[in-house]
Amino acid sequence: MSKIGKIRMRSLLVLPVIAAAALGAMTLTASSVKASGGEAHIEEMDWSFNGPFGTFDRDQLRRGYKVYKEVCSACHSMEYMHFRNLAEKGGPEFTEGQVKTIASEYTVEDGPDQAGDSFERPGEGKDRFPSPYPNEEAAAASLGAAPPDLSVIAKAREGGPDYIHALLIGYEEAPEGVSVPAGGYYNPVFTAGSGVIAMPPPLVEGQVDYEDGTPNTVEQMSEDVSAFLMWTAEPKMEQRKRLGFQVLLYLIALSGLLYFAKRKVWSDVH
Amino acid sequence: MSGESTYNPGNGFTRWLDARLPVMRLVHDSFVDYPTPKNLNYWWTFGGILSLCLGIQIITGIILAMHYVPSTDLAFASVEHIMRDVNFGWLIRYTHANGASMFFIAVYIHMFRGLYYGSYKAPREVLWILGVLIYLLMMATAFFGYVLPWGQMSFWGATVITNLFGAIPVVGESVRTWLWGGFSVGDPTLNRFFSLHYLFPFLIAGVVVLHVWALHVTGQNNPSGVEVKDPKKDTVPFTPYATIKDGFGMSVFLILFAYFVFFNPNGLGEPDNYILANPLKTPPHIVPEWYLLPFYAILRAVPDKLGGVLAMFGAIAVLFVLPWLDTSKVRSARFRPLYRQFFWIHVVVCIVLGWCGAQSPDKILIHVGEGGFDVTDLSRILAIYYFLHFLVIFPVLGLKEKTKALPDSIADSVLGKSAAKA
Structure with a gap:
């Protein structure tokens, strides 16, 4: 490998190392803050x-x-x-019926009605x-x-x-x-x-x-x-991790393609 | 360094437009035909990465502003509304919040790259100064943004930072009241910070245009620090060479970005900021975000309040005059064996200062009898070194250092090395 090539490889390697070191330092900082909190x-x-x-x-x-x-x-x-959250995907996933029952066991304040008064009613999913x-x-x-x-x-x-x-x-x-x-x-x-x-x-x-x-x-x-x-x-944790996995796979594949495209483009230089 | 424009309008419309507003020509000359030194390494991809960061912050920020409510009663709840009820609101907010950290990681690498390869030296002084100005605007923007969720750290961070202005002699108190829009951090403060947080990124974008303009006048520095002599031998056109390389750099950077957004979205934040701001309850440790910690350490290192404020702003101000503090004729640290060592010492000093900023100032590091050597003592030594590095080491080193022989040209340095292999 040419020296310039080596240097280039080295910078390629140094980048993640520095990033890792910086992140390590940050994590250290965070954990030492934690440690000083109490025993x-x-x-x-x-x-x-x-x-x-x-x-x-x-x-x-x-x-x-x-x-x-x-x-x-x-x-x-x-x-x-909200009560409705209990039925949403990625949570306890109660059925709509169960959520209705759960909500109706609570009393919520609503109003004003047409006479201008507040009133109480059983809870609903939207509350x-x-x-x-x-x-x-x-x-x-x-x-x-x-x-x-x-x-x-x-x-x-x-x-x-x-x-x-x-x-x-x-x-x-x-x-x-x-x-x-x-x-x-x-x-x-x-x-x-x-x-x-x-x-x-x-x-x-x-x-x-x-x-x-x-x-x-x-x-x-x-x-x-x-x-x-x-x-x-x-x-939204489950949705986040699922999407994150797809995004990372995509980015890793894209980086691979870009790397080889870059090598191809640069092959006529030097 | 741009020579004759090589733009050649391909059809009737572009010819017509070119005679009236040569915007296509500008783009072509700046991002297609623009000659870039052929020996740039991956540290040079951070300029592109930073543009990407700014773009991501502006786009996610505009969407967040559609749902956010800048009122002390509703701000915290509106952020939770974004996290729970807005479609992909969690993604937009986590991208924006972690995007700030990613922006600073990239800007620090970009700045240290400039320091290592002497990119601030003549004729690139204005380019460097514009960069420092962008960095300053970034810090202000990040500070305003951190206040908006109206958590405990938002409120108390804003209180600490705005109180610094109270240290200014004579007018300090009035300036502070003026900043607050009242007699403490409150609704008017939150509203104006929101307004400024929305404004500043566009100021940054404006200065970025000047920064890129200045770059394209002088041309890029390069790892050898030798100026381009023969554009034919020393450079390659921006497109496709730099575009594809920058694209690869951005893509790898986005992997790190995505890791934080999707798998550790609160790892760089403070748990206290998920507690609604309470002016009656001071958190045990008030700490700024990680990217401001070195300056926070310098602030706390000085026993006098006004002195601390001056030292903190001085630590940034010194960067503006850097081009004139460095007396060395040689740019790149590759050919400056001594400077190279001082550079790495300075990097470590900055990181350790950041660590100090996150610690409790009276935490004892080395026990001696009753007391010992504490974080404040360490911060003092490092803060003094920080200034010595720029104010003493920079000018003296340039005069005393024996530098290595420079290559005649970029092409020579590249070819010479290739020849060694063959």
């Missing part, structure tokens, strides 16, 4: 949606929805989610999940701080679903020397509050009746609702 252990779970081909487990999302509805929704809103509190102040009054909205929570916390899962099972007896104020609970995963959280331990063994016979342990319920919240945060 609590957050286990990396083997989610069905991990990896480039991972998809949501429909049954798990349905169970997770049940946990959200029966436990979380008492205090946590999910304001960017958003109603908030458990009439306003932010009422929400804040309940536990001292407004319980966060859960629509995008899995993207709003370092560690995502791993964090939510670890938090839900992370309640412990406070170690000696740590004083937990009245109305607080000790949970070392909750580093934002230095290990003290206002949310009472939400899950107890056997709390939610699973219709598919899955054992309703705290561990299982916690995993299911974490997976569900990952879906609410990223409802």
Whole structure:
């Protein structure tokens, strides 16, 4: 190979190396930021949606929805989610009929009607999940701080679903020397509050009746609702990965063709 | 360097148009017949890649603006609306958000390429200055854009950056109030940032036109740093040679781009920005996006607020006068053995400064007794080196360095090397 050819090859090789190094540096930065956050252990779970081909487990999302509805929704809103989303592809994929039933169990405020009055009616697919509190102040009054909205929570916390899962099972007896104020609970995963959280331990063994016979342990319920919240945060994830795979295949093929076309075009130079 | 135009209108219409508005001739002379040095390597494809990035940002941005609402009450919800209910809204937003990062990866490679091969030196000073201006506009645009989703980092990032202007003596407070349109970051701030975020990319596009114009007056630099002597021997026409090579470079770059958009769309962002802005709750760490981190580290390295602001802007301002700080007659680092080493040291310094910018400033790196050597100490040393590199090493090195012999011409350098092989 000519020297110029070698140099050219080298630059070709250097490019991805530099890119990889830069990305590595960024990831390092991100993980060291994470590490400085706190000492609590957050286990990396083997989610069905991990990896480039991972998809949501429909049954798990349905169970997770049940946990959200029966436990979380008492205090946590999910304001960017509509009932209709539950029937959409890539999610729990409830049937239209099931969604109608689910929605109709909620009461939503509507209006004004022709007389100018607000009125209440059963929920429909087009409605958003109603908030458990009439306003932010009422929400804040309940536990001292407004319980966060859960629509995008899995993207709003370092560690995502791993964090939510670890938090839900992370309640412990406070170690000696740590004083937990009245109305607080000790949970070392909750580093934002230095290990003290206002949310009472939400899950107890056997709390939610699973219709598919899955054992309703705290561990299982916690995993299911974490997976569900990952879906609410990223409802188009499956479509994204599927399209991404096609786009990458296309680009790799295109790059190959362009590379050989380039070699052909340049073959008469030098 | 463009000689006589070789454009030859092929039919009646193009002949008619050419006599009235020779736009086809301009395109032909600039992107078809334009002579490019035959020894350009793949680092030279980033100009084309950057144009592609600008195009992608403008197109996705215009579509996002159709659905986005610049109001503190609705901005966050409108972004979620885009992600959930707009057809392929998630794709457009993730492309736009990651596109900003890709744009900066490309611009940093492009700038460091210019630094390595001395592309800023005479007669390309104006070309370089226009480039720095584009970079400055890019940073402003990215900053405005980051505020728009109205998450926690949007709000607090905007608060920190606008507060910097408060450090200006005498008029600082008034300037800050004027920027805010009130007494804190709020609705008027979000609205004007949206307006400016929409405006600036078109300013960038305008300066890009000047940048390309300046490029086409002086001609491209090349890895040997030797000027084109005989266009017949030293250059090849832009089309098909550079077009196909740039096309290949763009396609490979898009693979990296697509990886982030489709498989790691939030990997370069901050989780805190998925929390609705709350003026009453300061996040534990306020950090800018990765591409601004080195400057953030320089800002924090200076103990005095005004000093920090001046150092931060100075770090960019020094690039404007670079062509006159470098005293070396030789352009390419290939023939400057010492400069080549300093170049790589400077690259590492910039990356480590970026790392420092992401850390908590009082994080201790080497423990000594009670305290130790912390991130701020490291940032200080690196920030001082950053300025030394340009203000001292550049002028001194040019006078002292013993450079290697330059090839007589581009063709000679290419042929000489080919001959060695045969």
